[in-house]
Amino acid sequence: MTTGCGRFIVIDGPSGVGKSTVVNLLGKLLASPDHEVVATAEPSTGPVGELARAGTHAYHGLALACLVTADRYHHLATQIRPALAAGRTVVCDRYLPTSLILQYRDGVPTELIWQLNADANKPDLTFLLVGDDTLCRQRATQRGTYSRFHEELIGEADAYRRLVPGLRDHGYRSHLHNIGLASAAEVAGVLRDIIVRELTW
Numbered sequence: 001m002t003t004g005c006g007r008f009i010v011i012d013g014p015s016g017v018g019k020s021t022v023v024n025l026l027g028k029l030l031a032s033p034d035h036e037v038v039a040t041a042e043p044s045t046g047p048v049g050e051l052a053r054a055g056t057h058a059y060h061g062l063a064l065a066c067l068v069t070a071d072r073y074h075h076l077a078t079q080i081r082p083a084l085a086a087g088r089t090v091v092c093d094r095y096l097p098t099s100l101i102l103q104y105r106d107g108v109p110t111e112l113i114w115q116l117n118a119d120a121n122k123p124d125l126t127f128l129l130v131g132d133d134t135l136c137r138q139r140a141t142q143r144g145t146y147s148r149f150h151e152e153l154i155g156e157a158d159a160y161r162r163l164v165p166g167l168r169d170h171g172y173r174s175h176l177h178n179i180g181l182a183s184a185a186e187v188a189g190v191l192r193d194i195i196v197r198e199l200t201w
């Protein structure tokens with residue numbers, strides 16, 4: 001399924017790499033008086049999303065995969081597609097790449113994750129932010145962790161690197177971006193420049 005006339009941009013990557021911070025900064029950088037930007041996240045703030053976010057200790061494997069995918073379809077139907085149809089840009093913190101890493105680690109085969117997500121919109125651009133694993137883990141821990149996956153932050157950056165060919169094979173226009181020691185504002189600025197260059201703005 002393709003998006004409406006708005007642009008759909010996904011920011012994914014390991015915990016602590018700065019996704020939420022960058023999504024919010026990017027929302028401000030891309031917005032203008034005649035162009036509204038919706039900054040959002042998955043799991044969403046809807047009831048299934050709240051269940052998935054709070055429930056990584058209670059739900060595992062295919063049960064959690066179905067929860068996060070159900071939340072994704074609800075998020076698409078109630079927030080993302082209406083915003084795109086109204087011509088707004090949607091910037092989303094986490095999306096299908098997270099499922100391809102975490103649900104796979106939880107025992108769900110990659111092909112099944114793609115099948116569950118077959119009717120999910122393909123973003124116009126997907127950014128996979130990566131950084132030093134130890135630094136990301138420190139930042140996530142300092143900020144506070146609550147999820148089972150936050151306790152298993154091993155090889156996150158490599159897992160995201162390995163995802164790129166598969167995403168591209170499935171038609172996801174993807175950029176891998178190593179944040180290095182850049183500030184969140186610098187990362188958001190680099191992403192904004194890529195977005196403006198690659199999408200008709």
Ligand SMILES: Nc1ncnc2c1ncn2[C@@H]1O[C@H](COP(=O)(O)OP(=O)(O)OP(=O)(O)O)[C@@H](O)[C@H]1O
Nearest residue numbers: 014015016017018019020021139140143182183184
């Ligand atoms: N580039 C950066 N440099 C230094 N600190 C940063 C940077 N980006 C974010 N931070 C800080 O690191 C912490 C984690 O950032 P943030 O919550 O945005 O990460 P996240 O990728 O969304 O994590 P999670 O997936 O666990 O929610 C926050 O305290 C944030 O202020």
Ligand SMILES: Cc1cn([C@H]2C[C@H](O)[C@@H](COP(=O)(O)O)O2)c(=O)[nH]c1=O
Nearest residue numbers: 042043056068094095098099102147149
């Ligand atoms: C989108 C998505 C999320 N999850 C899990 C991973 C984390 O435990 C939370 C997200 O919390 P964070 O503060 O953004 O780190 O939800 C998942 O398992 N699968 C998904 O597709």
